[in-house]
Amino acid sequence: MFLVPGFIERFLHRMASPPHFYAITERLMPWLWGIFSLLLLSGLYSGLFLAPPDYQQGESYRIIFIHVPSAWMSLFIYSVMAMAGAIALVWRIKLAEVVAISSAPVGAGFTFIALVTGSLWGKPMWGTWWVWDARLTSELILLFLYLGVIGLYNAIDDKRSASRAVAILALVGVVNIPIIHYSVEWWSTLHQGPTVTKLDKPSIHVSMLIPLLIMAVAFKFYYLIAMLQRAKTEVLVREQNAQWVKSMTEQELAS
């Protein structure tokens, strides 16, 4: 925090105060929705209609426009959660706690989508819904890590302690994820089945890459929307006794 320029620090400081956070996200929300819808529509259109069929897999490969960005998001959100957790632990910023815990269900959702789409994609390719492929297995373990975070948060009554617990667990998880990932890769090369996975590193053509990247950015915006929406609710619940919440609800009731 010492190396951050003054105006950013002031901005962060302002954002860290719950009423400001609430007001700013309230104003941002329509914009985020707008950008997300535009990106999603253009991504889906270029992915489903403009991109050519794959010479090997025909049309069924198109599921990667959902699968791959979801898999990226699952890791990305876990790292964001761990970073927010670290900030919450070190500087005790309450908003970082809220961001960390609000990210978890969204991340778990993306992980679940990545698993389901991976399995759907596997059916025509492998002839079975589930193969112990390295990426799917890592994704499954990641889902367990997310569920652990959510379960821990819900199990602890005192929400401030729960946030600290989540921050610690997310940090432990983020250190472990590369090791787990590496060990699973290693394991799958040892126990290589008769089918060779098609999910890893296809040399992808530009016409497929562009929709993929658009979808990836669209998903980031979706994450922002979902996370901020959850964070807003969480802030309201936590600050229900604060003056700004009371006066806001009174205004709502009056109008």
Added chain:
Amino acid sequence: MKTGALCFSGTNLSCIRDDRVLFEQLNFTLQQGQALLLEGKNGSGKTSLLRILCGFRLPDSGSLSWCGADINGSEFYEHMAYVGHLDGFKKELTVLENLKVVKALNQPGRFSIEQSLEKLQLAGYDDVLVQALSAGQKRRLSIVRLLMTASALWILDEPFTSLDRQGIALTETLMTEHCANGGMIILTSHHDLNLSGVDLQRINLS
């Protein structure tokens, strides 16, 4: 303990538990030789405040300082000792085995283990398992812990619970002595305190 003035203070402390504000804007400063009595009815936050003072719980706002520095960056834990509801002794171990662990985990205090046991009239109990002690004897054993470790600041949560009249008088004498030697005490008690000659502050939480 007598050289260099020690000082423990809290500023603007507040504690919210289950959406209920237990206390707000609480301030105190404790100098050497002083004692602080927390009063209030059940559920008014006395124990919560003591646990905040020990650093177990973070205050919802405000800060604690030891000799001018935040307690986490200071020598606070070398100078404090806590007696809470739980005695912290292993019932399968003997009195002496338990106290040896206490000694290893803390800086040595004014009295040795034997002297402290003697002061609390527990001499000869060294080899007794803690589970064989009565509730009052266990409470005295907790006070032995205060004497044998270097602790200028005693934080005591209902120290007189399950002590008999003689035990209470003994504890009060030890507390008076502690303050006379430049110690500090923060305590809660339902019992009427008799600390003659001690500069006693009171905070009423309610």
Added chain:
Amino acid sequence: MSLLQAFLAIVRRDLVLAFRRRSEIANPLLFFILIITLFPLGVGAQPKLLQAIAPGIIWVSALLAAMLSLDGLFRSDFDDGSLELLLLSPYPTSVLVLGKITAHWLVTGLPLLLIAPLLALLLGISERALGTLLLTLLLGTPVLSLIGAIGVALTVGLRRGGMLMSLLVLPLYVPVLIFASSAVDMATAGLPVSAQINIMVSILLLALVLTPWPAATALKMSIN
């Protein structure tokens, strides 16, 4: 010097306690043997089949036995208040926590090593793989205790934290399971296992350095 004394005092106390409550040592061990006995009953006793899955069986059972024993790591300290005293000690909590983990491993991890030859016999693990099995247990079980300590520390304040703790900890055990059982597998086939062993050594060192701090922080959170 005195930090070392504090560390040793914790180890000694927990060892004496474990010795006085002997069933706590015996139960996970019996559990370990029992699970391994169940496998031949479940999958059939063909020697070929058993031999093929033996490393996996032993290691999965070791993970489960570790899970079962972990609950006792901080539970009694939490209940009787010694955990509060541990946190109030001027010495770094992480070092004291490491002392508790060391004692826990000596009581629950080390016995697994001692009975492993017997189990290897039951499951038909070849003699040349026995050394590797012992080595993986020696390197792997401390990691189970170290990582598990974080999980217990996070859930010790909860009344029914056991199931949740398994959910938190088991995914983190995956690398140990993979490298350890694959090392035993390789050794059975007469292949070199130095890669797996090296990785396990690094995981152990990493865990030794990295786990006590989060465990200590989690305990502070739980004590609240």
